[in-house]
Amino acid sequence: MGNEGIDRWLAVRVRRRHALALAGGIGASALLAACGGGTGVERDASTNDREGAEPVSTPDASSRPAGWTAASHAPDAAPDFALVFPADRVNRMEIVVAPATWAAMLDNLTSLLGARGAPGRGPQQPGQAGAGGPQGGGQQPQGGVQQQPVRPGQPGAGRGPGGGDFTPENPAWAKATIRFNGKEWTNVGLRFKGNSSLNSAWRGGTDKLPFKLDFDEFEDEHPEVKDQRFYGFRQLSLSSNFGDETGIRETVAYDIFEHAGLVAANTAPYEVLLDRGEGPVRLGLYTLIEVIDDTVIERSFKDATGAIYEGDGRGASFALGTLPQIESSFQVEGGEEANWADLKNLYNVLHAANRVTDGAAWRKQLEAVFDVETFLEWLAISATLQHWDTYGAMTHNYYLYNNPATNRLTWISWDHNEVLKRPGEAGPGRGVPVGGAQPGGAGPGRNVSLDRKEVGAEWPLIRFLLDQPTYYDRYRNYLKETVNGVFNPDKLVARYTQLAGVITPHLAAGEVAAFQAAIESLKQATRERHQAVTAFLATA
Numbered sequence: 001m002g003n004e005g006i007d008r009w010l011a012v013r014v015r016r017r018h019a020l021a022l023a024g025g026i027g028a029s030a031l032l033a034a035c036g037g038g039t040g041v042e043r044d045a046s047t048n049d050r051e052g053a054e055p056v057s058t059p060d061a062s063s064r065p066a067g068w069t070a071a072s073h074a075p076d077a078a079p080d081f082a083l084v085f086p087a088d089r090v091n092r093m094e095i096v097v098a099p100a101t102w103a104a105m106l107d108n109l110t111s112l113l114g115a116r117g118a119p120g121r122g123p124q125q126p127g128q129a130g131a132g133g134p135q136g137g138g139q140q141p142q143g144g145v146q147q148q149p150v151r152p153g154q155p156g157a158g159r160g161p162g163g164g165d166f167t168p169e170n171p172a173w174a175k176a177t178i179r180f181n182g183k184e185w186t187n188v189g190l191r192f193k194g195n196s197s198l199n200s201a202w203r204g205g206t207d208k209l210p211f212k213l214d215f216d217e218f219e220d221e222h223p224e225v226k227d228q229r230f231y232g233f234r235q236l237s238l239s240s241n242f243g244d245e246t247g248i249r250e251t252v253a254y255d256i257f258e259h260a261g262l263v264a265a266n267t268a269p270y271e272v273l274l275d276r277g278e279g280p281v282r283l284g285l286y287t288l289i290e291v292i293d294d295t296v297i298e299r300s301f302k303d304a305t306g307a308i309y310e311g312d313g314r315g316a317s318f319a320l321g322t323l324p325q326i327e328s329s330f331q332v333e334g335g336e337e338a339n340w341a342d343l344k345n346l347y348n349v350l351h352a353a354n355r356v357t358d359g360a361a362w363r364k365q366l367e368a369v370f371d372v373e374t375f376l377e378w379l380a381i382s383a384t385l386q387h388w389d390t391y392g393a394m395t396h397n398y399y400l401y402n403n404p405a406t407n408r409l410t411w412i413s414w415d416h417n418e419v420l421k422r423p424g425e426a427g428p429g430r431g432v433p434v435g436g437a438q439p440g441g442a443g444p445g446r447n448v449s450l451d452r453k454e455v456g457a458e459w460p461l462i463r464f465l466l467d468q469p470t471y472y473d474r475y476r477n478y479l480k481e482t483v484n485g486v487f488n489p490d491k492l493v494a495r496y497t498q499l500a501g502v503i504t505p506h507l508a509a510g511e512v513a514a515f516q517a518a519i520e521s522l523k524q525a526t527r528e529r530h531q532a533v534t535a536f537l538a539t540a
Contacts, residue, residue: 059224065186072183072231079232079295083181085266085288090506092271093238093288094179095190095211099277101174108172109192109202117205171198173217178230187225189217195396196389197242197417207274208283211238237289238272244417245518248499250287252492253385253416259486260381262374263300263401263412265290269499271506285506292399292412293333303404307335307342310414316395319458323347329395335402342402345369346409350460359468366465371403371410375461376471378411379452380478384487384533385419386448392459420525450479450536480537489530493523 064073071077084091097105110116176190192198193212201209213236219226230236241247251267258264270288273280290296298304313329315322322329323344332338346369355362366372382390390397390413399412455462465471500519507515 059226063224065184065224067183069183072181073185073228075227075229077229077232079299081266084231084233084236085268085290087268088502090269090271090285090503091180091288092273094273094275094280096177096179096275096280097174097190097277101176102276105172105174105190105192112169112171113199113202116202118203173214175218176213178213178215180230185215185225185228185230187218187222188228189214193237194240194242197240201240201242207281208240210240210242210286212236213238233290233295235291235294237291238270239287239289239417240283241285241287242417245514246496246500246522247285247287247503247515248496248519249419249522250289250416251499252495253387253413253419254289256385256486257378257381257413260377260482262378262381263296263410265292265296265414269503269506282508284508284511285503292414296412297334297401301401301403301405305336306402306404307338308333308402309338309340309343309400311391311398311400312396314395316391316398317458318347318350318460320351320460330400333399338402342369342409343400350464355464359470363468363470367408369408371406371408372465372471373474375411376465376475377478377481378413379462380475381482381486382413383448383450383452384479384482384529385416386421386529387413387416387419388448389415389418392448392452392455392462420522420529422521422525422528425521425525450533476537479533483530483533483537487526487530487533489527492526496523496526 068074071080106116171192173189173191176188178185178188191212192209194201194210197210213230215228215230215234216225219228239250241250244250247269251269254264254267267290268288270286272283272286274283275281292310293308297306297308309330310333311330313325315325315327315329326343326347327340330340330343332340349362349365349369352362352365354365363372388394397413397415399414400409401412402408403410452462452466455466457463466475496519500516504512504515
């Protein structure tokens with residue numbers, strides 16, 4: 001490593017780990033030990049939503065819904081991680097919607113994705129025919145559902161290499177009742193969520209669709225639920241485990257990232273039932289995921305007031321020429337000064353001329369605005385996990401947080417249902433040789449080689465960094481640390497067995513055989529991937 005050798009690398013790493021420890025983040029559950037309608041607009045930001053709305057007065061206790069308690073519903077309750085995200089059991093949640101509301105939700109999804117069960121039409125762009133209706137204004141509410149226009153910074157407003165949304169806008173919010181743990185939450189915001197997972201499930205005609213919950217989405221219309229929480233959580237994400245018959249890949253990936261000292265969401269398995277007016281019907285096993293801009297940032301950083309951005313669109317690649325798309329490609333999810341200036345600054349530093357004339361000066365400028373160490377470690381772990389559905393092939397599935405303590409953007413990983421799949425498991429075009437690269441440019445299955453040579457300049461955060469020998473050496477060190485630490489195949493396989501034991505009693509009889517086969521395949525993929533990384537590190 002020369003003058004920027006292993007001593008400096010270790011020192012930076014220790015400082016970063018120490019800072020994360022001081023932040024007081026939640027532990028990585030059992031794997032840690034094992035391995036050692038409202039506005040209708042997608043508004044996941046806690047500080048930038050409802051601008052211009054009339055203030056909603058706080059209701060007194062007598063006007064709160066029946067069953068409201070300080071611990072379960074009140075806004076000042078501390079998040080109950082042990083109850084909502086248990087490590088040793090499967091929780092059950094029931095979603096109740098009025099028949100007309102459910103019909104309107106399906107109509108809204110039809111307008112966005114086309115007829116249910118029909119062949120797909122591919123990712124859409126704003127204004128494209130069939131992309132969800134005319135642009136420039138929301139449609140009138142129907143059946144309790146609010147529709148919204150595309151706005152700059154909203155997911156779907158831009159596309160990039162290997163990416164693209166299947167709709168130019170998020171599905172509409174609708175009102176629902178949530179039942180859990182013997183309690184009810186009323187007038188909760190419910191909408192469909194997801195990109196390819198939602199589109200593929202819709203094409204398949206299944207009712208097992210992914211959802212997002214917002215417990216005070218409709219507080220303007222229903223002041224009695226102002227600041228309603230779900231045991232301390234305002235928002236929650238329900239992943240349908242699309243493409244993952246094990247139902248544990250999200251949990252495994254997040255726990256590995258957290259065990260490595262990176263920011264990660266909590267997860268838990270949930271059995272979800274849906275009542276559309278004819279009684280509850282079992283949808284199946286879901287994974288509940290903690291929302292990044294709700295509680296993850298707050299518990300992971302000393303100062304949670306920084307800008308939070310979700311990357312989704314062409315500008316999220318930071319490729320040369322995408323500066324004008326930065327604002328349309330990053331959804332602002334929170335922060336007191338979230339104005340995209342920090343992202344544009346990162347773009348300008350990445351493409352500065354001194355990158356090829358004075359590497360040391362360029363690295364210093366980059367490290368002043370971007371947490372390089374976190375990114376390189378994420379890159380190593382994601383390569384080990386074969387996390388292809390993210391930066392390097394897809395312009396989505398990551399967040400950036402501008403940490404006020406350092407004034408640097410920190411990388412946060414998202415959406416891991418496709419990790420650790422063997423050839424043939426990932427669907428058309430997604431199977432990846434266990435040992436490494438596929439030839440060609442970016443695309444599904446092609447950003448998970450270990451040397452990353454197939455990743456081009458259209459993904460500068462990978463290509464430009466790894467072209468610097470100093471950073472490439474650090475990346476290899478993180479690969480080594482991964483396989484010698486958090487990616488221990490024996491301990492992971494034991495964890496898979498333990499999770500399978502928790503989940504199996506909650507499966508339908510016809511699901512058990514496929515589930516068990518999927519778990520065994522995941523175990524084999526884990527062993528094979530460990531072997532592949534070890535072999536790669538043995539090369540010069």
